[in-house]
Amino acid sequence: MPTWDNVPKGQMTAAVLTNPGYSADPSDCFTYSTDYPRPTLPSPEWVLCRVHAAGLNRAELRGRTGAAPFIGEFIIFQKEYREEPPKILGEEFVGEVVEAGSASGFTEGEKVTGFLNGGGKAYDGAYAEFSLSHRRRLYRLPATTKLPWNVLAAVPMSMYTAWGALNLAAGLGERRKKDNKPVVVLIHGATSSVGVWGLLVAKDAGATVIATTRNTEKIEKLKAAGADHVVLEDDIDTEVLKIAPDGVDIVVELVGPDHIARCANLCARRGTAVLVGPLNKNWSAGKFEPFYIPPTRNVSFFTMTNSGPGSEDADVDHPTVEALLSDVVHKIETGVYPQEVVVDKTFALRDIGKAHQYCEENRAVGKVVVTVP
Structure with a gap:
Protein backbone atom coordinates (compact mmCIF):
# COMPACT_ATOMS: atom_id res chain seq x y z
CA MET A 1 0.00 0.00 0.00
CA PRO A 2 1.12 3.62 -0.44
CA THR A 3 3.27 4.98 2.36
CA TRP A 4 1.05 7.98 3.10
CA ASP A 5 -2.38 8.77 4.48
CA ASN A 6 -4.41 10.36 1.72
CA VAL A 7 -7.68 11.95 2.79
CA PRO A 8 -9.86 12.48 -0.31
CA LYS A 9 -11.10 15.98 -1.07
CA GLY A 10 -14.18 16.18 -3.26
CA GLN A 11 -15.27 13.88 -6.07
CA MET A 12 -14.31 13.19 -9.66
CA THR A 13 -15.16 11.15 -12.74
CA ALA A 14 -13.27 7.86 -13.07
CA ALA A 15 -13.32 4.43 -14.70
CA VAL A 16 -13.17 2.20 -11.63
CA LEU A 17 -11.81 -1.36 -11.76
CA THR A 18 -14.61 -3.01 -9.81
CA ASN A 19 -14.30 -6.57 -11.14
CA PRO A 20 -10.68 -7.45 -12.05
CA GLY A 21 -10.19 -10.73 -13.84
CA TYR A 22 -10.40 -12.34 -17.24
CA SER A 23 -13.64 -11.56 -19.03
CA ALA A 24 -14.98 -12.06 -22.52
CA ASP A 25 -16.07 -8.43 -22.36
CA PRO A 26 -13.53 -6.16 -20.63
CA SER A 27 -16.31 -3.62 -20.08
CA ASP A 28 -17.64 -5.94 -17.35
CA CYS A 29 -14.50 -5.17 -15.32
CA PHE A 30 -15.10 -1.41 -15.08
CA THR A 31 -17.72 0.89 -13.57
CA TYR A 32 -17.95 4.47 -14.82
CA SER A 33 -18.29 6.67 -11.76
CA THR A 34 -18.90 10.41 -11.36
CA ASP A 35 -18.39 10.47 -7.59
CA TYR A 36 -15.05 8.70 -7.06
CA PRO A 37 -12.96 10.34 -4.28
CA ARG A 38 -10.65 13.04 -5.60
CA PRO A 39 -7.11 12.62 -4.18
CA THR A 40 -5.07 15.16 -2.25
CA LEU A 41 -1.31 15.73 -2.25
CA PRO A 42 0.51 13.13 -0.14
CA SER A 43 3.61 15.33 0.32
CA PRO A 44 5.14 18.62 -0.97
CA GLU A 45 6.92 16.69 -3.78
CA TRP A 46 3.65 15.64 -5.39
CA VAL A 47 1.41 17.32 -7.97
CA LEU A 48 -2.31 16.98 -8.66
CA CYS A 49 -3.18 17.20 -12.35
CA ARG A 50 -6.35 17.51 -14.39
CA VAL A 51 -6.17 14.59 -16.82
CA HIS A 52 -7.33 15.37 -20.37
CA ALA A 53 -6.25 12.14 -22.09
CA ALA A 54 -4.42 8.91 -21.31
CA GLY A 55 -2.53 6.50 -23.54
CA LEU A 56 -3.20 2.79 -23.08
CA ASN A 57 -0.39 0.35 -22.25
CA ARG A 58 -0.02 -3.42 -21.98
CA ALA A 59 0.60 -3.18 -18.24
CA GLU A 60 -2.96 -1.91 -17.85
CA LEU A 61 -4.37 -4.86 -19.78
CA ARG A 62 -2.53 -7.18 -17.40
CA GLY A 63 -3.67 -5.12 -14.41
CA ARG A 64 -7.30 -5.37 -15.48
CA THR A 65 -7.09 -9.17 -15.43
CA GLY A 66 -5.63 -9.06 -11.92
CA ALA A 67 -2.25 -10.39 -13.05
CA ALA A 68 0.67 -9.48 -10.78
CA PRO A 69 2.86 -6.76 -12.26
CA PHE A 70 6.56 -7.05 -12.98
CA ILE A 71 8.45 -5.24 -10.21
CA GLY A 72 10.48 -3.30 -12.78
CA GLU A 73 7.30 -1.48 -13.78
CA PHE A 74 7.32 0.31 -10.44
CA ILE A 75 10.38 2.39 -11.43
CA ILE A 76 11.14 4.73 -8.45
CA PHE A 77 8.42 3.17 -6.28
CA GLN A 78 9.66 -0.41 -5.95
CA LYS A 79 9.46 -0.31 -2.15
CA GLU A 80 5.69 -0.02 -2.57
CA TYR A 81 5.35 -3.07 -4.81
CA ARG A 82 2.14 -5.01 -4.47
CA GLU A 83 0.54 -7.67 -6.63
CA GLU A 84 -3.07 -6.51 -6.68
CA PRO A 85 -4.21 -3.73 -9.07
CA PRO A 86 -5.54 -0.38 -7.80
CA LYS A 87 -9.09 0.82 -8.34
CA ILE A 88 -7.90 3.21 -11.08
CA LEU A 89 -5.52 1.92 -13.76
CA GLY A 90 -3.51 4.08 -16.14
CA GLU A 91 0.27 4.44 -16.61
CA GLU A 92 0.45 7.84 -18.27
CA PHE A 93 -1.53 10.99 -18.95
CA VAL A 94 -1.39 14.46 -20.45
CA GLY A 95 -3.11 17.37 -18.76
CA GLU A 96 -2.60 20.47 -16.63
CA VAL A 97 -1.32 21.14 -13.13
CA VAL A 98 -4.17 21.88 -10.70
CA GLU A 99 -2.24 21.89 -7.43
CA ALA A 100 1.54 21.78 -7.04
CA GLY A 101 3.34 20.80 -3.86
CA SER A 102 5.76 23.39 -2.49
CA ALA A 103 8.78 21.16 -3.25
CA SER A 104 7.60 19.96 -6.66
CA GLY A 105 9.00 22.73 -8.86
CA PHE A 106 5.75 22.96 -10.83
CA THR A 107 3.12 25.71 -10.99
CA GLU A 108 -0.62 25.72 -11.55
CA GLY A 109 -1.70 25.74 -15.19
CA GLU A 110 1.39 24.13 -16.75
CA LYS A 111 0.82 21.57 -19.53
CA VAL A 112 2.37 18.32 -18.38
CA THR A 113 2.63 14.59 -18.87
CA GLY A 114 2.88 12.12 -16.00
CA PHE A 115 4.76 8.81 -16.18
CA LEU A 116 3.04 6.83 -13.43
CA ASN A 117 4.45 3.74 -11.77
CA GLY A 118 3.39 0.40 -13.17
CA GLY A 119 -0.04 1.39 -14.38
CA GLY A 120 -0.87 3.06 -11.07
CA LYS A 121 -0.37 -0.09 -9.03
CA ALA A 122 0.97 1.66 -5.93
CA TYR A 123 -1.70 4.34 -6.14
CA ASP A 124 -4.57 5.28 -8.43
CA GLY A 125 -3.66 5.95 -12.05
CA ALA A 126 -4.79 8.00 -15.05
CA TYR A 127 -8.25 6.65 -15.92
CA ALA A 128 -9.77 9.55 -14.02
CA GLU A 129 -10.50 13.26 -14.06
CA PHE A 130 -7.57 13.95 -11.68
CA SER A 131 -4.35 12.07 -11.01
CA LEU A 132 -1.36 12.39 -8.70
CA SER A 133 2.19 12.42 -10.00
CA HIS A 134 5.54 12.62 -8.22
CA ARG A 135 7.75 15.50 -9.40
CA ARG A 136 10.42 13.06 -10.63
CA ARG A 137 8.02 11.54 -13.13
CA LEU A 138 6.15 14.67 -14.24
CA TYR A 139 7.38 16.56 -17.30
CA ARG A 140 6.39 19.80 -19.01
CA LEU A 141 4.91 19.81 -22.50
CA PRO A 142 5.51 22.78 -24.81
CA ALA A 143 3.27 25.55 -23.48
CA THR A 144 2.48 26.90 -26.97
CA THR A 145 1.49 23.65 -28.67
CA LYS A 146 -1.95 23.53 -30.25
CA LEU A 147 -1.98 19.77 -30.75
CA PRO A 148 -5.16 18.15 -29.41
CA TRP A 149 -4.91 16.27 -26.15
CA ASN A 150 -5.49 12.87 -27.76
CA VAL A 151 -2.46 13.37 -30.03
CA LEU A 152 -0.29 14.53 -27.13
CA ALA A 153 -1.38 11.47 -25.15
CA ALA A 154 0.00 9.19 -27.86
CA VAL A 155 3.52 10.52 -27.31
CA PRO A 156 5.02 10.20 -23.81
CA MET A 157 5.85 6.69 -22.59
CA SER A 158 5.76 4.83 -25.91
CA MET A 159 7.94 7.43 -27.60
CA PHE A 302 15.52 -0.90 -21.59
CA THR A 303 13.00 0.56 -19.17
CA MET A 304 12.87 3.73 -17.12
CA THR A 305 15.58 3.73 -14.45
CA ASN A 306 14.69 2.18 -11.12
CA SER A 307 15.08 3.59 -7.62
CA GLY A 308 18.53 3.63 -6.08
CA PRO A 309 21.33 5.88 -4.85
CA GLY A 310 23.28 8.40 -6.90
CA SER A 311 22.35 8.82 -10.56
CA GLU A 312 19.09 6.87 -10.63
CA ASP A 313 17.47 9.63 -12.70
CA ALA A 314 20.21 9.78 -15.34
CA ASP A 315 18.60 10.24 -18.78
CA VAL A 316 15.17 10.57 -17.16
CA ASP A 317 15.98 14.03 -15.81
CA HIS A 318 13.70 16.92 -16.66
CA PRO A 319 16.00 18.75 -19.11
CA THR A 320 16.58 15.57 -21.16
CA VAL A 321 12.97 14.38 -21.29
CA GLU A 322 11.40 17.82 -21.72
CA ALA A 323 13.76 18.68 -24.58
CA LEU A 324 12.91 15.35 -26.22
CA LEU A 325 9.16 15.95 -25.78
CA SER A 326 9.50 19.43 -27.26
CA ASP A 327 11.37 18.10 -30.29
CA VAL A 328 8.84 15.32 -30.90
CA VAL A 329 5.83 17.63 -30.52
CA HIS A 330 7.41 20.01 -33.04
CA LYS A 331 7.93 17.14 -35.48
CA ILE A 332 4.28 16.14 -35.17
CA GLU A 333 3.21 19.75 -35.72
CA THR A 334 5.35 19.98 -38.87
CA GLY A 335 4.32 16.57 -40.24
CA VAL A 336 7.64 14.75 -39.76
CA TYR A 337 5.67 12.36 -37.55
CA PRO A 338 2.15 12.22 -39.09
CA GLN A 339 -0.71 12.38 -36.59
CA GLU A 340 -2.55 9.55 -38.34
CA VAL A 341 0.46 7.30 -37.73
CA VAL A 342 1.00 8.36 -34.12
CA VAL A 343 -2.66 7.84 -33.05
CA ASP A 344 -4.50 4.71 -34.13
CA LYS A 345 -7.84 5.22 -32.35
CA THR A 346 -9.37 7.41 -29.64
CA PHE A 347 -12.06 6.32 -27.18
CA ALA A 348 -13.95 8.20 -24.49
CA LEU A 349 -13.18 7.23 -20.88
CA ARG A 350 -16.73 5.89 -20.55
CA ASP A 351 -15.75 3.29 -23.17
CA ILE A 352 -12.53 2.16 -21.50
CA GLY A 353 -13.62 -1.49 -21.69
CA LYS A 354 -14.05 -1.21 -25.46
CA ALA A 355 -10.60 0.38 -25.68
CA HIS A 356 -9.08 -2.56 -23.76
CA GLN A 357 -10.84 -5.05 -26.00
CA TYR A 358 -9.60 -3.23 -29.11
CA CYS A 359 -6.03 -3.51 -27.80
CA GLU A 360 -6.35 -7.14 -26.79
CA GLU A 361 -7.65 -8.04 -30.24
CA ASN A 362 -4.41 -6.52 -31.62
CA ARG A 363 -6.32 -4.28 -33.99
CA ALA A 364 -4.16 -1.21 -33.50
CA VAL A 365 -1.10 -0.02 -35.41
CA GLY A 366 0.13 2.67 -33.05
CA LYS A 367 -1.30 4.21 -29.90
CA VAL A 368 -4.80 3.80 -28.50
CA VAL A 369 -5.94 6.79 -26.39
CA VAL A 370 -8.85 7.62 -24.09
CA THR A 371 -10.06 11.17 -23.50
CA VAL A 372 -11.32 12.27 -20.11
CA PRO A 373 -14.31 14.67 -19.86
Whole structure:
Protein backbone atom coordinates (compact mmCIF):
# COMPACT_ATOMS: atom_id res chain seq x y z
CA MET A 1 0.00 0.00 0.00
CA PRO A 2 1.12 3.62 -0.44
CA THR A 3 3.27 4.98 2.36
CA TRP A 4 1.05 7.98 3.10
CA ASP A 5 -2.38 8.77 4.48
CA ASN A 6 -4.41 10.36 1.72
CA VAL A 7 -7.68 11.95 2.79
CA PRO A 8 -9.86 12.48 -0.31
CA LYS A 9 -11.10 15.98 -1.07
CA GLY A 10 -14.18 16.18 -3.26
CA GLN A 11 -15.27 13.88 -6.07
CA MET A 12 -14.31 13.19 -9.66
CA THR A 13 -15.16 11.15 -12.74
CA ALA A 14 -13.27 7.86 -13.07
CA ALA A 15 -13.32 4.43 -14.70
CA VAL A 16 -13.17 2.20 -11.63
CA LEU A 17 -11.81 -1.36 -11.76
CA THR A 18 -14.61 -3.01 -9.81
CA ASN A 19 -14.30 -6.57 -11.14
CA PRO A 20 -10.68 -7.45 -12.05
CA GLY A 21 -10.19 -10.73 -13.84
CA TYR A 22 -10.40 -12.34 -17.24
CA SER A 23 -13.64 -11.56 -19.03
CA ALA A 24 -14.98 -12.06 -22.52
CA ASP A 25 -16.07 -8.43 -22.36
CA PRO A 26 -13.53 -6.16 -20.63
CA SER A 27 -16.31 -3.62 -20.08
CA ASP A 28 -17.64 -5.94 -17.35
CA CYS A 29 -14.50 -5.17 -15.32
CA PHE A 30 -15.10 -1.41 -15.08
CA THR A 31 -17.72 0.89 -13.57
CA TYR A 32 -17.95 4.47 -14.82
CA SER A 33 -18.29 6.67 -11.76
CA THR A 34 -18.90 10.41 -11.36
CA ASP A 35 -18.39 10.47 -7.59
CA TYR A 36 -15.05 8.70 -7.06
CA PRO A 37 -12.96 10.34 -4.28
CA ARG A 38 -10.65 13.04 -5.60
CA PRO A 39 -7.11 12.62 -4.18
CA THR A 40 -5.07 15.16 -2.25
CA LEU A 41 -1.31 15.73 -2.25
CA PRO A 42 0.51 13.13 -0.14
CA SER A 43 3.61 15.33 0.32
CA PRO A 44 5.14 18.62 -0.97
CA GLU A 45 6.92 16.69 -3.78
CA TRP A 46 3.65 15.64 -5.39
CA VAL A 47 1.41 17.32 -7.97
CA LEU A 48 -2.31 16.98 -8.66
CA CYS A 49 -3.18 17.20 -12.35
CA ARG A 50 -6.35 17.51 -14.39
CA VAL A 51 -6.17 14.59 -16.82
CA HIS A 52 -7.33 15.37 -20.37
CA ALA A 53 -6.25 12.14 -22.09
CA ALA A 54 -4.42 8.91 -21.31
CA GLY A 55 -2.53 6.50 -23.54
CA LEU A 56 -3.20 2.79 -23.08
CA ASN A 57 -0.39 0.35 -22.25
CA ARG A 58 -0.02 -3.42 -21.98
CA ALA A 59 0.60 -3.18 -18.24
CA GLU A 60 -2.96 -1.91 -17.85
CA LEU A 61 -4.37 -4.86 -19.78
CA ARG A 62 -2.53 -7.18 -17.40
CA GLY A 63 -3.67 -5.12 -14.41
CA ARG A 64 -7.30 -5.37 -15.48
CA THR A 65 -7.09 -9.17 -15.43
CA GLY A 66 -5.63 -9.06 -11.92
CA ALA A 67 -2.25 -10.39 -13.05
CA ALA A 68 0.67 -9.48 -10.78
CA PRO A 69 2.86 -6.76 -12.26
CA PHE A 70 6.56 -7.05 -12.98
CA ILE A 71 8.45 -5.24 -10.21
CA GLY A 72 10.48 -3.30 -12.78
CA GLU A 73 7.30 -1.48 -13.78
CA PHE A 74 7.32 0.31 -10.44
CA ILE A 75 10.38 2.39 -11.43
CA ILE A 76 11.14 4.73 -8.45
CA PHE A 77 8.42 3.17 -6.28
CA GLN A 78 9.66 -0.41 -5.95
CA LYS A 79 9.46 -0.31 -2.15
CA GLU A 80 5.69 -0.02 -2.57
CA TYR A 81 5.35 -3.07 -4.81
CA ARG A 82 2.14 -5.01 -4.47
CA GLU A 83 0.54 -7.67 -6.63
CA GLU A 84 -3.07 -6.51 -6.68
CA PRO A 85 -4.21 -3.73 -9.07
CA PRO A 86 -5.54 -0.38 -7.80
CA LYS A 87 -9.09 0.82 -8.34
CA ILE A 88 -7.90 3.21 -11.08
CA LEU A 89 -5.52 1.92 -13.76
CA GLY A 90 -3.51 4.08 -16.14
CA GLU A 91 0.27 4.44 -16.61
CA GLU A 92 0.45 7.84 -18.27
CA PHE A 93 -1.53 10.99 -18.95
CA VAL A 94 -1.39 14.46 -20.45
CA GLY A 95 -3.11 17.37 -18.76
CA GLU A 96 -2.60 20.47 -16.63
CA VAL A 97 -1.32 21.14 -13.13
CA VAL A 98 -4.17 21.88 -10.70
CA GLU A 99 -2.24 21.89 -7.43
CA ALA A 100 1.54 21.78 -7.04
CA GLY A 101 3.34 20.80 -3.86
CA SER A 102 5.76 23.39 -2.49
CA ALA A 103 8.78 21.16 -3.25
CA SER A 104 7.60 19.96 -6.66
CA GLY A 105 9.00 22.73 -8.86
CA PHE A 106 5.75 22.96 -10.83
CA THR A 107 3.12 25.71 -10.99
CA GLU A 108 -0.62 25.72 -11.55
CA GLY A 109 -1.70 25.74 -15.19
CA GLU A 110 1.39 24.13 -16.75
CA LYS A 111 0.82 21.57 -19.53
CA VAL A 112 2.37 18.32 -18.38
CA THR A 113 2.63 14.59 -18.87
CA GLY A 114 2.88 12.12 -16.00
CA PHE A 115 4.76 8.81 -16.18
CA LEU A 116 3.04 6.83 -13.43
CA ASN A 117 4.45 3.74 -11.77
CA GLY A 118 3.39 0.40 -13.17
CA GLY A 119 -0.04 1.39 -14.38
CA GLY A 120 -0.87 3.06 -11.07
CA LYS A 121 -0.37 -0.09 -9.03
CA ALA A 122 0.97 1.66 -5.93
CA TYR A 123 -1.70 4.34 -6.14
CA ASP A 124 -4.57 5.28 -8.43
CA GLY A 125 -3.66 5.95 -12.05
CA ALA A 126 -4.79 8.00 -15.05
CA TYR A 127 -8.25 6.65 -15.92
CA ALA A 128 -9.77 9.55 -14.02
CA GLU A 129 -10.50 13.26 -14.06
CA PHE A 130 -7.57 13.95 -11.68
CA SER A 131 -4.35 12.07 -11.01
CA LEU A 132 -1.36 12.39 -8.70
CA SER A 133 2.19 12.42 -10.00
CA HIS A 134 5.54 12.62 -8.22
CA ARG A 135 7.75 15.50 -9.40
CA ARG A 136 10.42 13.06 -10.63
CA ARG A 137 8.02 11.54 -13.13
CA LEU A 138 6.15 14.67 -14.24
CA TYR A 139 7.38 16.56 -17.30
CA ARG A 140 6.39 19.80 -19.01
CA LEU A 141 4.91 19.81 -22.50
CA PRO A 142 5.51 22.78 -24.81
CA ALA A 143 3.27 25.55 -23.48
CA THR A 144 2.48 26.90 -26.97
CA THR A 145 1.49 23.65 -28.67
CA LYS A 146 -1.95 23.53 -30.25
CA LEU A 147 -1.98 19.77 -30.75
CA PRO A 148 -5.16 18.15 -29.41
CA TRP A 149 -4.91 16.27 -26.15
CA ASN A 150 -5.49 12.87 -27.76
CA VAL A 151 -2.46 13.37 -30.03
CA LEU A 152 -0.29 14.53 -27.13
CA ALA A 153 -1.38 11.47 -25.15
CA ALA A 154 0.00 9.19 -27.86
CA VAL A 155 3.52 10.52 -27.31
CA PRO A 156 5.02 10.20 -23.81
CA MET A 157 5.85 6.69 -22.59
CA SER A 158 5.76 4.83 -25.91
CA MET A 159 7.94 7.43 -27.60
CA TYR A 160 10.38 7.62 -24.68
CA THR A 161 10.64 3.83 -24.47
CA ALA A 162 11.37 3.53 -28.20
CA TRP A 163 13.84 6.43 -28.14
CA GLY A 164 15.61 5.02 -25.09
CA ALA A 165 15.84 1.51 -26.51
CA LEU A 166 17.36 2.81 -29.74
CA ASN A 167 19.62 5.52 -28.35
CA LEU A 168 20.41 4.79 -24.71
CA ALA A 169 20.57 0.99 -24.93
CA ALA A 170 21.65 0.42 -28.56
CA GLY A 171 23.52 3.66 -29.31
CA LEU A 172 21.76 4.38 -32.60
CA GLY A 173 23.06 7.95 -32.79
CA GLU A 174 26.63 6.82 -32.13
CA ARG A 175 26.77 4.08 -34.75
CA ARG A 176 28.75 4.77 -37.91
CA LYS A 177 27.41 3.98 -41.34
CA LYS A 178 29.18 1.04 -42.94
CA ASP A 179 30.38 1.59 -46.51
CA ASN A 180 27.99 4.53 -46.74
CA LYS A 181 25.09 2.23 -45.96
CA PRO A 182 22.60 3.24 -43.23
CA VAL A 183 22.30 1.47 -39.90
CA VAL A 184 19.76 -1.37 -40.13
CA VAL A 185 17.13 -1.64 -37.37
CA LEU A 186 14.78 -4.59 -36.91
CA ILE A 187 11.64 -3.92 -34.87
CA HIS A 188 10.08 -7.17 -33.68
CA GLY A 189 6.45 -6.36 -32.84
CA ALA A 190 6.30 -3.18 -34.90
CA THR A 191 2.54 -2.63 -34.82
CA SER A 192 2.56 -1.89 -31.08
CA SER A 193 2.69 1.76 -29.99
CA VAL A 194 6.35 1.40 -28.95
CA GLY A 195 7.03 -0.37 -32.25
CA VAL A 196 5.53 2.43 -34.33
CA TRP A 197 7.49 5.03 -32.36
CA GLY A 198 10.64 2.93 -32.86
CA LEU A 199 9.98 2.95 -36.58
CA LEU A 200 9.46 6.73 -36.65
CA VAL A 201 12.50 7.54 -34.48
CA ALA A 202 14.81 5.18 -36.40
CA LYS A 203 13.72 6.51 -39.79
CA ASP A 204 14.14 10.09 -38.60
CA ALA A 205 17.73 9.16 -37.66
CA GLY A 206 18.37 7.86 -41.18
CA ALA A 207 18.21 4.13 -40.46
CA THR A 208 16.82 1.41 -42.68
CA VAL A 209 13.92 -0.19 -40.80
CA ILE A 210 12.68 -3.76 -41.04
CA ALA A 211 9.30 -4.10 -39.30
CA THR A 212 7.60 -7.35 -38.35
CA THR A 213 3.95 -8.29 -37.97
CA ARG A 214 1.83 -11.43 -37.69
CA ASN A 215 -1.01 -9.87 -39.65
CA THR A 216 -0.88 -9.41 -43.42
CA GLU A 217 -3.57 -6.72 -43.16
CA LYS A 218 -1.12 -4.48 -41.27
CA ILE A 219 1.68 -4.60 -43.84
CA GLU A 220 0.54 -1.53 -45.78
CA LYS A 221 0.01 0.46 -42.57
CA LEU A 222 3.59 -0.20 -41.53
CA LYS A 223 4.87 0.79 -44.96
CA ALA A 224 2.78 3.96 -44.78
CA ALA A 225 4.43 4.70 -41.43
CA GLY A 226 7.83 4.54 -43.14
CA ALA A 227 9.03 0.93 -42.84
CA ASP A 228 11.49 0.07 -45.61
CA HIS A 229 10.67 -3.63 -45.33
CA VAL A 230 7.87 -5.56 -43.62
CA VAL A 231 8.41 -9.22 -42.74
CA LEU A 232 5.79 -11.65 -41.47
CA GLU A 233 6.49 -13.37 -38.15
CA ASP A 234 6.84 -16.86 -39.63
CA ASP A 235 9.41 -15.62 -42.17
CA ILE A 236 11.74 -13.65 -39.88
CA ASP A 237 14.61 -16.15 -39.73
CA THR A 238 14.91 -16.36 -43.52
CA GLU A 239 13.66 -13.02 -44.87
CA VAL A 240 15.60 -10.71 -42.52
CA LEU A 241 18.92 -12.17 -43.64
CA LYS A 242 17.90 -11.79 -47.28
CA ILE A 243 17.50 -8.07 -46.63
CA ALA A 244 20.58 -7.78 -44.39
CA PRO A 245 22.89 -10.72 -45.21
CA ASP A 246 25.44 -9.70 -42.56
CA GLY A 247 22.75 -9.20 -39.93
CA VAL A 248 21.06 -6.13 -38.50
CA ASP A 249 22.74 -3.52 -36.32
CA ILE A 250 19.92 -3.16 -33.79
CA VAL A 251 16.98 -5.36 -32.83
CA VAL A 252 14.21 -3.79 -30.73
CA GLU A 253 12.58 -6.87 -29.19
CA LEU A 254 9.00 -6.10 -28.15
CA VAL A 255 7.35 -9.52 -28.35
CA GLY A 256 9.04 -11.15 -25.34
CA PRO A 257 12.28 -12.16 -23.58
CA ASP A 258 11.83 -15.72 -24.82
CA HIS A 259 12.97 -14.46 -28.23
CA ILE A 260 16.36 -13.30 -26.89
CA ALA A 261 18.52 -15.98 -28.53
CA ARG A 262 16.77 -15.50 -31.85
CA CYS A 263 17.39 -11.75 -31.66
CA ALA A 264 21.10 -12.10 -30.90
CA ASN A 265 21.54 -14.49 -33.82
CA LEU A 266 20.04 -11.92 -36.21
CA CYS A 267 22.52 -9.24 -35.15
CA ALA A 268 25.50 -8.20 -37.24
CA ARG A 269 28.98 -8.06 -35.69
CA ARG A 270 28.80 -5.67 -32.68
CA GLY A 271 25.06 -5.49 -33.11
CA THR A 272 22.73 -5.06 -30.14
CA ALA A 273 19.41 -6.68 -29.32
CA VAL A 274 17.35 -4.62 -26.86
CA LEU A 275 14.57 -6.24 -24.85
CA VAL A 276 11.62 -4.02 -23.96
CA GLY A 277 8.10 -4.90 -22.75
CA PRO A 278 6.59 -8.30 -23.52
CA LEU A 279 3.63 -8.14 -25.89
CA ASN A 280 3.21 -11.86 -25.29
CA LYS A 281 2.86 -11.15 -21.51
CA ASN A 282 5.78 -13.47 -20.76
CA TRP A 283 8.54 -11.96 -18.58
CA SER A 284 10.66 -15.14 -18.63
CA ALA A 285 13.49 -15.86 -21.06
CA GLY A 286 12.81 -19.57 -20.65
CA LYS A 287 15.87 -21.82 -20.70
CA PHE A 288 18.09 -19.09 -22.08
CA GLU A 289 21.64 -18.90 -20.66
CA PRO A 290 24.02 -15.94 -21.03
CA PHE A 291 26.60 -18.06 -22.87
CA TYR A 292 24.09 -18.41 -25.73
CA ILE A 293 24.99 -14.82 -26.69
CA PRO A 294 27.63 -14.76 -29.46
CA PRO A 295 30.78 -12.99 -28.17
CA THR A 296 30.63 -10.26 -30.82
CA ARG A 297 26.93 -9.49 -30.19
CA ASN A 298 25.26 -7.64 -27.33
CA VAL A 299 21.98 -8.03 -25.45
CA SER A 300 20.49 -5.19 -23.43
CA PHE A 301 17.25 -4.24 -21.72
CA PHE A 302 15.52 -0.90 -21.59
CA THR A 303 13.00 0.56 -19.17
CA MET A 304 12.87 3.73 -17.12
CA THR A 305 15.58 3.73 -14.45
CA ASN A 306 14.69 2.18 -11.12
CA SER A 307 15.08 3.59 -7.62
CA GLY A 308 18.53 3.63 -6.08
CA PRO A 309 21.33 5.88 -4.85
CA GLY A 310 23.28 8.40 -6.90
CA SER A 311 22.35 8.82 -10.56
CA GLU A 312 19.09 6.87 -10.63
CA ASP A 313 17.47 9.63 -12.70
CA ALA A 314 20.21 9.78 -15.34
CA ASP A 315 18.60 10.24 -18.78
CA VAL A 316 15.17 10.57 -17.16
CA ASP A 317 15.98 14.03 -15.81
CA HIS A 318 13.70 16.92 -16.66
CA PRO A 319 16.00 18.75 -19.11
CA THR A 320 16.58 15.57 -21.16
CA VAL A 321 12.97 14.38 -21.29
CA GLU A 322 11.40 17.82 -21.72
CA ALA A 323 13.76 18.68 -24.58
CA LEU A 324 12.91 15.35 -26.22
CA LEU A 325 9.16 15.95 -25.78
CA SER A 326 9.50 19.43 -27.26
CA ASP A 327 11.37 18.10 -30.29
CA VAL A 328 8.84 15.32 -30.90
CA VAL A 329 5.83 17.63 -30.52
CA HIS A 330 7.41 20.01 -33.04
CA LYS A 331 7.93 17.14 -35.48
CA ILE A 332 4.28 16.14 -35.17
CA GLU A 333 3.21 19.75 -35.72
CA THR A 334 5.35 19.98 -38.87
CA GLY A 335 4.32 16.57 -40.24
CA VAL A 336 7.64 14.75 -39.76
CA TYR A 337 5.67 12.36 -37.55
CA PRO A 338 2.15 12.22 -39.09
CA GLN A 339 -0.71 12.38 -36.59
CA GLU A 340 -2.55 9.55 -38.34
CA VAL A 341 0.46 7.30 -37.73
CA VAL A 342 1.00 8.36 -34.12
CA VAL A 343 -2.66 7.84 -33.05
CA ASP A 344 -4.50 4.71 -34.13
CA LYS A 345 -7.84 5.22 -32.35
CA THR A 346 -9.37 7.41 -29.64
CA PHE A 347 -12.06 6.32 -27.18
CA ALA A 348 -13.95 8.20 -24.49
CA LEU A 349 -13.18 7.23 -20.88
CA ARG A 350 -16.73 5.89 -20.55
CA ASP A 351 -15.75 3.29 -23.17
CA ILE A 352 -12.53 2.16 -21.50
CA GLY A 353 -13.62 -1.49 -21.69
CA LYS A 354 -14.05 -1.21 -25.46
CA ALA A 355 -10.60 0.38 -25.68
CA HIS A 356 -9.08 -2.56 -23.76
CA GLN A 357 -10.84 -5.05 -26.00
CA TYR A 358 -9.60 -3.23 -29.11
CA CYS A 359 -6.03 -3.51 -27.80
CA GLU A 360 -6.35 -7.14 -26.79
CA GLU A 361 -7.65 -8.04 -30.24
CA ASN A 362 -4.41 -6.52 -31.62
CA ARG A 363 -6.32 -4.28 -33.99
CA ALA A 364 -4.16 -1.21 -33.50
CA VAL A 365 -1.10 -0.02 -35.41
CA GLY A 366 0.13 2.67 -33.05
CA LYS A 367 -1.30 4.21 -29.90
CA VAL A 368 -4.80 3.80 -28.50
CA VAL A 369 -5.94 6.79 -26.39
CA VAL A 370 -8.85 7.62 -24.09
CA THR A 371 -10.06 11.17 -23.50
CA VAL A 372 -11.32 12.27 -20.11
CA PRO A 373 -14.31 14.67 -19.86
